[in-house]
Amino acid sequence: MPAVKVARTEAEYAKRKLKKLNLYDGKRRPRREGDFVLLPVIEDERAHSLGYEVLPVELPLRPERQIYRNLESVLAERLSAEELKHLRRYDVIGDIAIIQIPPELEHRVDDIVWGLRKVHPFLKVIARKGFHEGAFRIRDYSIIWGENRLETVHRENGVEIKVDLSRVFFNPRMKGERYRLAQLVRDGERILIPFAGVLPYALVIARYRKAKITAVELNREAYELGLENIERNRKRLRGEIEFIHGDAFKVLPELPKYDRVVSPTPRGVDALALTLDKAKRWLHYYDFVHESELDAFRRRILEECAKLGRDCSVRVKKVSDFKPYVFKVCADIELKEG
Ligand SMILES: C[S@@+](CC[C@H](N)C(=O)[O-])C[C@H]1O[C@@H](n2cnc3c(N)ncnc32)[C@H](O)[C@@H]1O
Incomplete structure (x- = not known):
């Protein structure tokens, strides 16, 4: 999809101009690249005649937050302003919507189902979500409308991901x-x-x-779905994926070091030393951290690097809210040569 490349100082002006001409693609996010910004535009010849460089780039779609607003406006017909305040964000995974319904909206389940179906006419299942449980981080769901299944194929970032929410984690x-x-x-x-x-x-x-990617997973059902996902996407993939079924704490010590390690760590598991030891240059380590503990988290990473005799720089990025004052964060850790 195309994007126009503009100097950062001109970005606001260019965005307004593109919007005025109905060329701006609000479904995708702009991206900053050094002193430039890539602004998403729709496929239209006119974008090439504005004097900007037009590039073919994949910019990510905007998050579900946008969709959530639609549900709120649809439900405004049926719910009071007080009730609307209790409405939670929801997710659409393939043709399944999952929503948490707080006790204040228990009597409004039918209206919420009606609203979700109105906003997403393609839905086949609507489920209430409970909490992630156990080592495999599987959520507890109950279906409140539609077909009796939690298996679906989700599309994102140009790939198809088959999931079964009753058996595996997926966010x-x-x-x-x-x-x-x-x-x-x-x-x-x-x-x-x-x-x-x-x-x-x-x-x-x-x-x-x-x-060349090596992935490790302990949950056999996630592993089998993962193998199916490799086949399903085979023609779309530029890279290669080797998938190992096993306990990361037993498998990783047997593996060599990698240029980059990505650790979508399960909540409550400390895999910092394990994963750091496998990274030659980069570790992207996900964890859940209280706002007041962010500095301590950063310091702990620096200490772990020092224990391995490695010099590193750490940038901790808040990825999403988890609960009040607690964030899911990603530590981007760069290990220096040596
Ligand atoms: C937070 S989920 C992330 C899953 C996946 N990366 C994603 O983002 O959808 C953590 C995953 O780690 C798996 N897991 C838990 N303990 C493990 C272990 N000791 N070794 C390997 N995988 C494990 C769980 O089954 C789960 O699929």
């Missing part, structure tokens, strides 16, 4: 993160992904980059 909100990581990877890199689930990170990276 569609990490779409932007997966895209971000894929863009950091260079062709030819060797990458290790423990805690790989049904392979969303591996597939997205392999879709964009000619990388």
Whole structure:
């Protein structure tokens, strides 16, 4: 899809101009590249006649937040302003919508189902979501409308991901993160992904980059779906994925070091030393951290690097809210030569 490349100082002006001409593609996100910004535009000859450089680039779609607003406006017909305040964000995974319904809206389940179907006429299943449980981080769901299944095929970042929400972990909100990581990877890199689930990170990276990826997952059902996902996407992938079924804490010590390690660490698991030891140059380590602990988290990473005799720089990025004052974060750790 096309994007126009403009100097950062001109970006606001260019965006307004593109919007005025109905050329701006609001479904995708702009991206900053050094002193420039890539602004998404629709396929239209006119975009080429504005004096900007037009490039073919994959910019990620905007998150579900946008969709959520639509549900709110549809439900405004039926719910009071007070009730609307309790409406939670929801996710659409393939043709399944999942939503958390707080006790304040228990009597409004039918209206919420009506609203979701109105906003997403393609839905086949609507489920209420509970919490992630156990080592495999599987959520507890109950179907409140539609077909009796939690299996579906989700599309994101140009790949198809088959999931069965009753058996495996999957988080569609990490779409932007997966895209971000894929863009950091260079062709030819060797990458290790423990805690790989049904392979969303591996597939997205392999879709964009000619990388050699080794992924590890303990949940047999996620492993089998992951193998199916490799086949399903085979023609779309530039990179290669090797998938190992096993416990990362037993498998990783037997593996060599990799240029880059991506650790979508399960909540409550400490895999920092394990994954750091496998990274030659980069580790992207996901964790859940209280706002007041962010500095301590950063310091701990520096200490772990020092224990391995490695010099490193760390950037901790908040990826999403988890609960009040607690964030899912990604530490981008660059290990220096030596
Ligand atoms: C937070 S989920 C991330 C899954 C996947 N990367 C994603 O983003 O959808 C963590 C995954 O780690 C797996 N897991 C938990 N303990 C593990 C272990 N010791 N070794 C390998 N995988 C493990 C779980 O089954 C789950 O699929």
